[in-house]
Amino acid sequence: MSQINEKVVELVRLALSLELNGEHFYRHAATATEHPKGKEMFLRLAEQEKARRGEIGALFSAIVGEHEWQRICAEEDAHARRSDVVSQLEAAFMARGHAAVADDAQALRLALELERRTIHFYGEVEKHTSDAETLRALRELIDDERYHYDFLQGQLDSVQNVGVWLDGPEFRVDGKF
Secondary structure (H helix, E strand, O other): OOHHHHHHHHHHHHHHHHHHHHHHHHHHHHHHEOOHHHHHHHHHHHHHHHHHHHHHHHHHHHHHOHHHHHHHHHHHHHHOOOOHHHHHHHHHHHHOOOOOOEOHHHHHHHHHHHHHHHHHHHHHHHOOOOOHHHHHHHHHHHHHHHHHHHHHHHHHHHHOOOOOOOOOOOOOOOOOO
């Protein structure tokens, strides 16, 4: 196996790990936050992460082949190892004293960090493929992750009772846009 293929296989492992452990992280955040709407939101994000496994499978099967994808999935399932990113974020939860009940803003900050790292990760994967269909699928995943990021940022702004600075006026009194 060439070096680039080994790199791609490692990226595939990381993607699978991020998605599987992203679900775990969001479920943990749901149990750690007090607000019912926050719990609902984190559980919805966990379900979206779970549903994305099929998309990830189709994408990486195209990159490394169906047989290799199945082999990697079997190994990951057998080892059930935790993503370093998710482990780091959960350790940050514990280190800040939010093991039992998370400060809602802190849970959102950690979720934002998970999404930011995932966006960056898929951007790295994008550099290792030239197939148009694969690139399209990767860009859709990146767009989904950016949507999650923006959604979480809006939630954080709301929880902290702050607004978003606008780069210009949203409207004019005279009705001209």
